[in-house]
Amino acid sequence: MFADIPGARIWYEDTGGDGVPIVLLHASTGSVAMWKHQLPAFAAAGYRCIAYDRRGHGRTECDAFDVPPSEDLRGLADRLGLAAFHLLGTAAGGIVAFDFVLSHAGRVRTLTVANSIGGVQDADYLALQRRLRPSPEFDALPPEVRELGPAYRAADPAGTQRWIDLEHASRTTEEIKRPASRNRVTFESLEGIRAPTLLITGDADLYTPPPVLELFRQRIRGAQSVVLPNCGHSAYWEQPELFNRTVLDFLSGAARSP
DSSP, X not given: OEEEETTEEEEEEEOXXXXXXXXEEOOTTOOGGGGTTXXXXXXXXXXXXXXXXXXXXXXXXXXXXXXXXXXXXXXXXXXXTOXXXXXXXXXXXXXXXXXXXXXXXXXXXXXXXXSOOTXXXXXXXHHHHHXXXXXXXXTTSXXXXXXXOHHHHHHOHXXXXXXXXXXXXXXXXXXXXXXXXXXXXXXXXXXXXXXXXXXXXXXXXXXXXXXXXXXXXXXXXXXXXXXXXXXXXXXXXXXXXXHHHHHHHHHHHHHHXX
């Protein structure tokens, strides 16, 4: 389905129903199609699941790329009448999720950020990221080597090829300049997040290894963190059953909290 928002026609999938909404934000190497393991599982648990293609991905149509992605999320949420919802972002989708909650805290019931560098702009953190992924050598690696862990690539060649096919299909433009976030995200700004927060990474994530995840956990009040085994940067794809159970347990626990 398409939703018209200012400057774009956003392609989205909506499982419908009366459940509490959860919005899913894909990685830079993805699109709605990448959530095929999550949408039915979350819908079966009673949630109304909404996933959409950001500008430059999948079927979404637009004339420009200079709009903060978090503003497109706001526009889509307004268009669909979502007053407040659970928010889940993976990788670059996690950057969008952080930016959105910093701008629209009252609309986020819970926040789940998986395998994401978070878009933090502190100088020492940026230097850390450069040490972890030195350019141009790291960027020259195929996407599947950067983003799928070696255990998964060794164990599931068919799943790896399917991920590669979907990653290729997700790109509707050549390399585009990623628009700036609405906020300048820093670790200090993350201390202001009050939504119940879950942080996830894989033990073999080249972008967000467990010590980097811990930096975020320490700065977000009450945040829970989980490291999934035998998993790289695409936990939602590599370990879908464990990923889904982790998220659903978190959402269930948050619902029970006063």
